[in-house]
Amino acid sequence: MKKPSLIPHAQAGASGIRDLAARLGISIGTVSRALNDKPDVNPETRKRVIAAASELGYVPQQSGRSLRKGATHNIGLLWEIPEGRAAYGEPFFLSLFGGTQQVLSARGYDLVIMPDQPGATADPLARLRRIIQQRQVDALILPWTRTMDPRLDYLAEVGIPFVALGRSRSGGPHPWIDLDFEQAGEFATARFIAAGHRRIAIAIPADSLMQKRFFLAGYRRALKAAGLPFERALVAEGHVTPAGGYAAATRLLDVIPRPTAMLAIDSSMAVGIYRRLAELGLSCGQDVAVIGGVHDTPMTEFLVPALTCFSLDTVALGRRLAEILLARLDSKANPAGELWPIVLVERQSDRID
Amino acid sequence: MKKPSLIPHAQAGASGIRDLAARLGISIGTVSRALNDKPDVNPETRKRVIAAASELGYVPQQSGRSLRKGATHNIGLLWEIPEGRAAYGEPFFLSLFGGTQQVLSARGYDLVIMPDQPGATADPLARLRRIIQQRQVDALILPWTRTMDPRLDYLAEVGIPFVALGRSRSGGPHPWIDLDFEQAGEFATARFIAAGHRRIAIAIPADSLMQKRFFLAGYRRALKAAGLPFERALVAEGHVTPAGGYAAATRLLDVIPRPTAMLAIDSSMAVGIYRRLAELGLSCGQDVAVIGGVHDTPMTEFLVPALTCFSLDTVALGRRLAEILLARLDSKANPAGELWPIVLVERQSDRID
Structure with missing residues (x-):
């Protein structure tokens, strides 16, 4: 298992483990062990180090996967509740969740759905940051992609495995499924x-x-x-x-x-x-x-x-999202995209008899 | 803050911290510190102790609240996805989630929704046990109560704060909201x-x-x-x-x-x-x-x-569930129940004009 190394997050300015240690008043070795998820670190210290590293723009290089592998056995799904739509329900997602949880639980993982209200706070990434910084999940499913999507860029930067439901220009090479x-x-x-x-x-x-x-x-x-x-x-x-x-x-x-x-x-x-x-x-x-x-x-x-x-077979879609992420966690998957066809069901509403 | 003490879970037979320490090959002091959530315990050791304690039927006495207070800042909602209903969606719950997350996030907490498929495994409490044993949440919302509901009994036993959406004969005195x-x-x-x-x-x-x-x-x-x-x-x-x-x-x-x-x-x-x-x-x-x-x-x-x-004002319902749990976490709440009235909206389908 390759160990993660740290690179400064480009937009946050240069800083080092040394700065972090000085800032927190603890040894460089402790900072390093905390960031590399070694077991012999006081959990409170680990939290402080991770929070400070995140503030200073430190992110693990590429290896979020190995850093977090098996840490929680939870797979997150960041779920926006769009205004005007919540009260109608989400038949699409509900069936999808069932398929995802089915595949995950058979492999010892669980789906956790994290509702987000991106418009509610000044920082639209606030919840996503909490999820990552507190290591609540091993990997993430991101639905509702936008053309330019800072959520995907953030996940690519911190190096946590994710799969997008929908295409986007953001996030670098990553696996996705989209409906055609x-x-x-x-x-x-x-x-x-x-x-x-x-x-x-x-x-x-x-x-x-x-x-x-x-x-x-x-x-x-x-x-x-x-x-x-x-x-x-x-x-x-x-x-x-x-x-x-x-x-x-x-x-x-x-x-x-x-x-x-x-x-x-x-x-x-x-x-x-x-x-x-x-x-x-x-x-x-x-x-x-x-x-x-x-x-x-x-x-x-x-x-x-x-x-x-x-x-749409939304259950199958949910299953496939889980399979892609599990393969990523096993290092077996390429960041490929899948475009799923959508099949018409003919009934009476478009018929002129 | 009262420290939790341990009592053997009645149905699991008697055992002690001593047995636990012997079984795991670690000191009694370490077992005690791990179970009491002290910071100076190796996190891997803590996990092993909690898992073993749970297997042996040990549960914290009453004080899940203090044991876990502030541990995750996540509030869980165990969400069953009922067969035949998933594909239709859940307008009720989706709006409720929005209200809950709104109140929680203003207080530094987050809602995490944990889908469950109780019929999928031999143990209908499997997912709930994982949530509790891995300390994924500080408190729980339990919808869809049954007359006799082993989920509520389990939560009462482990002493984690919860609020039920729906009445039940199980779980001892606990807060609930029900719709009339x-x-x-x-x-x-x-x-x-x-x-x-x-x-x-x-x-x-x-x-x-x-x-x-x-x-x-x-x-x-x-x-x-x-x-x-x-x-x-x-x-x-x-x-x-x-x-x-x-x-x-x-x-x-x-x-x-x-x-x-x-x-x-x-x-x-x-x-x-x-x-x-x-x-x-x-x-x-x-x-x-x-x-x-x-x-x-x-x-x-x-x-x-x-x-x-x-x-139904499902958003208000979601908000109130969050408020009840936050009050419980602040030790301010009594385990009271609230029966909400349901108001008729008159339209045309029952009119004989």
């Missing part, structure tokens, strides 16, 4: 076009998540392939909730000429879209075709009409 | 009766959770108060999901004479009930009045017709 929202957006749009639709509206989130860009890119690609123009007015941004779907449908169904098809990024928006159609006396399926996006929850087939949307 | 499902069941049933209904069906979960008993008790009490008979055929048990609602409605609407009103314990069942009504050509509201139970998610108002159901 671009293919989904393109497939659904092309399906509408093949059924004769020419005015196709789309509802996407108002956030900066990567999936939104990909979904919209797929939509635009299908339009272009069919020689159809891209119209800003047919794109609505909003919350990924029933209320967001309702607001989007209200706006989009006001556009003249009215769109004959609507694609939402997430099936949770469908209930709101259905309601707006009912209020306008429009038949879902006949007057306006609807495809509910990602993903298929147990609710969608009970809606009237049953919702055509994209299916 | 009995009052909700009674109120909704009485409302149906006042509107002229005489055949009122009810859909409840097929599990052994306390809330089911209370909800059914409230339903029966309202029937009795109105001099109406209780009929087994008008009670359906099933999953608390849209599919469960659909199955329940299928069964209940077959009963002759057909019920004119349906009460579901949870609003998630409503989508399935609506679908079954549509399939039978029955109007929700006119032909069959529906009340959707606990609780009001952002979806319910967008259903057509908008669902009458019970509202």
